[in-house]
Amino acid sequence: MPMAGALPATFEGDVLVPGEIEYDAARAVWNGAVDRRPKYVVRCAGTDDVRAAVRVARELGLPIGVRGGGHSAAGWAVPDGGLMIDLSRMRGVVVDPHERTAQVQGGALLGSLDAATQPFGLGTTAGIVSHTGIGGLALGGGVGWLGRQVGLTCDNALGYEVVTADGDLVRATADENPDLFWGLRGGGGNFGVVTRFDLRLHDVGTQALVAEVDLDPAHGLEPLRAWLAAADDAPRRATLIAEVRAGGPLTLGFVWVGPPDDAAPLVAQLDGVGAVLERRVAPISYLDLQRQSDVGAAYGYRRYAKSHYVRELPDAALEAFLAHTEADVGAASLVQYGGAIADVDPGATAFAHRDTRFEYDVGAKWADPAEDEPHAATCRRLAATIEPWSKGVYVNALGVEGAAGVHRAYGDATYARLQALKTIWDPDNTFRLNQNVPPG
Secondary structure (H helix, E strand, O other), X not given: OOHHXXXXXXXXXXXXXXXXXXXXXXXXXXXXXXXXXXXXXXXXXXXXXXXXXXXXXXXXXXXXXXXXXOOOOOOOOOOOOOEEEEOOOOOOEEEXXXXXXXXXXXXXXXXXXXXXXXXXXXXXXXXOOOOOEHHHHHHOOOOEOOHHHXXXXXXXXXXXXXXXXXXXXXXXXXXXXXXXXXXXXXXOOOOOEEEEXXXXXXXXXXXXXXXXXXXXXXXXXXXXXXXXXXXXHOOOOEEEEXXXXXXXXXXXXEEEEOOHHHHHHHHHHHHOOOOOOEEEEEEEEHHHHHHOOOOOOOOOOEEEEEEEEEOOOOHHHHHHHHHXXXXXXXXXEEXXXXXXXXXXXXXXXXXXXXXXXXXXXXXXXEOOHHHHHHHHHHHHHHHHHHHHHEEEOOHHHOOOOHHHHHHHHHHHHHHHHHHHHHHHHOOOOOOXXXXXXXXX
């Protein structure tokens, strides 16, 4: 059955096939190493188009990929020989400043959400790169600079509109399909295509501050230990960070969302952490904060990354972290969790790792395909030095790590509950191009 004949006359989007002018641009995603060729790219104009695309894909026996922002490092959105549901025409954001809520279409980018909410001084946790899609971020949990203040993106979800594997449109809230509501808050794209997110907003203002100091990693153990220990008592407006780069310094710092002057005590604590090589402390608007990583996270580079959740970091772990500076490629970070993230009961959502203190990430980007394996191998080697202290992993930080990786992301109890939910809502595993939890 040809695609044109399978779609209903009411279909308002368009369909791209190999050889058409816009096809290659439509199949390109954030990770330049992903080079797959869908049979069809279906650019949907609305929810009814998504419903039709799901039904047609099933009729034709084609695997389904779903593209929101295209930021999955594994490139799940791009199914070789399959049907890509492209939500890039569904990027609307409607803010109710009185109710402090936002209705966000499934293809919206985080920058669009921030741009719509910040004129009212409102916001919710929305990643750290503005060209990330809301869909992948929120469905995997959703971290960001507001997480310690107001919780994860999924903690601020009030409801979802979801196209199921049968092409039906259902609503998921705390009162309507509550089992699905639970699974969508951290369970990834396993249960359908979310065409609308309803999010709670908070009065977060429009101001922020970024503070960093560089130190000699050869003498970095004591400062690193002291700075990470300071995280336990840090104000919730602050997210503490430690970073190392191949051949570079140890960078300690924090991001503050709120009036910059209120961060002065923490800035003073940072200034006293050790012998500083370089100091950077600057107020910044929240919108600029959300965009400051955009260039470094630009589309098109080939990428690889590994991640761990950690609770305890003894000196052996800190020494392994500092040794990353001796590598030939890559950058690694430790980013603080806790605060409002830890306030939520681990069983209340499908994001279970509520006792995480820090997320560790190591990654690299490059342009030459010949460097794919050596650079990926370096990242794997570096991540392996932290693995003895790993207690899990953020599902949105997983690459292609199979069932074992997905188990690490959820833990036994949450995984079992997700599997039971999958059996109800997608028994044929129609939505399998993701960090997949197969039906039981």
